[in-house]
Amino acid sequence: MTRVALSMAIAAALGAVVAAALHADPAVPGWLAAIAFLALATAAGGLARALDAPADLHEERHPLGPSQPAALPPGALTRRGLFGNMWAYAAGAFGVLALVPFVALARRRAPRGTAWSPGARVVNADGTALKADDIDVGGVTTVFPEGNVGAPESATLLIRLEEGLLRPQPGRAGWAPAGNVAYSKICTHAGCPVALYRHASYQLYCPCHQSVFDVLDAARPLSGPATRALPQLALDVDAAGYLIARGDFSEPVGPDEWDRPV
Template sequence: MIKAVSSLVVSIAAAAAFLVFYWNDMGTAALGVTLALAVAGAGAGLVFWAHDLMRDEEISEDRGSLASTEEEIETFLESFTTGEKKIARRKVLGWMIGSAAGLLGLGSVSLIRSLGRSPLPVLFQTVWRSGTRLVTPDGNPVPATIEQGTMMTVFPEGNVNATASQTILIRVDESKLRLPPGRSSWAPGGFLAFSKICTHAGCPVAQFEKTVNILLCPCHQSAFDVLRGAAVVGGPAGRPLPQLPLYIDSDGFLRARGDFSQHPGPEFWNRS
């Protein structure tokens, strides 16, 4: 008796306190503690009440059988087949209702069309074009004077919200470069630009270890060797980060020579 009564006393007091705290906008901890005491007090009161004050006896009861008798099943099957025969007598009507339902079903699948055009082009294209100037997220052009070991995020000029085009710009020692064949002119002055979207699961490849020239994806720890054209050197990624070919214009600003070497981002079935 004493346990149930004291639990319920706590509950009533805490409920009153909760209301006062709520009306005075007292904050999360005060609300949480008073509500917890109010409801848990009521709960404990009920459990003590049931446990200590109600006489409870253990009952043993026949489970009975879940399955019906054979006769009941037979009667059901008989009723069902009698009805089924009436439907089956008109085969043509059955075919017709089937085709109508089938056509409407196909029609409902075509509602996908409402969602807009095929996703495919979006997955291939970025807004990088030959001559596009590199800009910082604030929209400022990038001069070819930034120091070695620097990493920054850049976008195509006029498209700082084009997330598929986000790019990492890194300056390294030009003499250490070992880029794949055909890319010797892509990194003037040691400026390298790669897609910032990891080719594994699409996270931004945001960590640069400048002492070893490794780019690291913080999501699944794929590692890319910057000097070798962001080739995969560890972790689950399947292909290098696509590289953006660069040149330095007559005003000393960095520009793209074209789009990435491959489509950016995670892999998919229909990639070219």
Template structure:
């Protein structure tokens, strides 16, 4: 039988890394001279004040300097805005550096790190160290620095608010109206072909638009084009569906909004505005491909599943004297996703 010996590992008593030693701590002038301390405090507050001033001047330059003026061969507006905002940020940075170098605590701290999670005792020590750091920073007992820093940070928000103006004018009531109006024909969105009720079969879906998108003036130019056309298309796109009239359950006042079982609804989902055309003929359900909102078109576009919070807006239809499908008015409610002004 062989002898067994327990392996005894001596407890480590040395630090994992030899202490290299630290040079003797030398106090800073602001640590021993109250006059130097006050002077440094005023310097930091001045830098924070300059930051607020530059932020305000940036806002002034936004309105005062022309966007097409030149300065040293560069756009004057860009130079003014960039310089003002850059100096505002530089002043805050310089003030924070000056504060930390001359006024915050100047004592070295050593922490031994281990790969395991910290114990409750170590966590308590970390909280105490954080609170000690706040105390050493002097932010509580130096109201001049604290208040000037808060003022500088608050002033930096002014340029951001002013620059929001470049996002364009507020929409006003443009989101509540489309180009649809009484007597405007409903045409296919690909070639602008006009649609008669006899052109559609029960169960069919047609992607459609108002005919004005395909119209031209006397000089052969489009009536609506460019950015305006894209904006109006985003609101006025519709779908036509045909179902058996007996399957339709119109709300009060909508009894005459369809033609022989043909109904017209906005193509824009009321959740986040995705275009919809996934049509289930048997159930009369329209499915949004983005987030699976489902609308029952036989029941006034009511939401039956998904995140959409509003029914799909319906466009009232009629037939003109030439037998083509036309709208009898604009949508009676805003189309598209819900927004801040819509209940």
């Protein structure tokens, strides 16, 4: 019984590590750890009972003179053996359980990329490639990388500004050819689509919780619960005059929670 409980403790501890590595529901490694502790407690109880001699136990007196200790039958448990097993299994189970948080953290997901890549043409919802002057000044449209129309994480707002109005961040000069500036359409607060643009104030509005972003200043949040700017997509113009991406967004799109372990 004691050996079974010790084996169960090790198995449950290993299961907890595997569950953490497979990114299972956090409750699963928790329950397996609880089973490991319960099995260890059961083993300790069994060991205590094995060592507890009955009150009326007595032995015949050995005859005087030199004598050899009786040989134990094969496989019999001795006190030394029981204690040795107990400590080894307990140390093993606790050691394995200590790995669970490290394994869970190592499984933290890398920030997700989108379908935007260097040279990807900017297309509208119909799949039509857009040139730098296809949108009127003050206009806005939702665009995608060519070949990935409808990909949710790649949804981008393309806004045409009067040239020279944008206040580019350091290192972002030239990201908005002919006044075409592009920001992720996914709100950084909770992931709703940012749907409204007011050209009079150069502001984007998220309808879910009313976050407001400053289009002229790298889509910095001005009010509302969002605390992070909308990631910007660096644009360029290819030899045929079509808008293309220089790469993926400047930062991971969407709320920070999307890149945390669940």
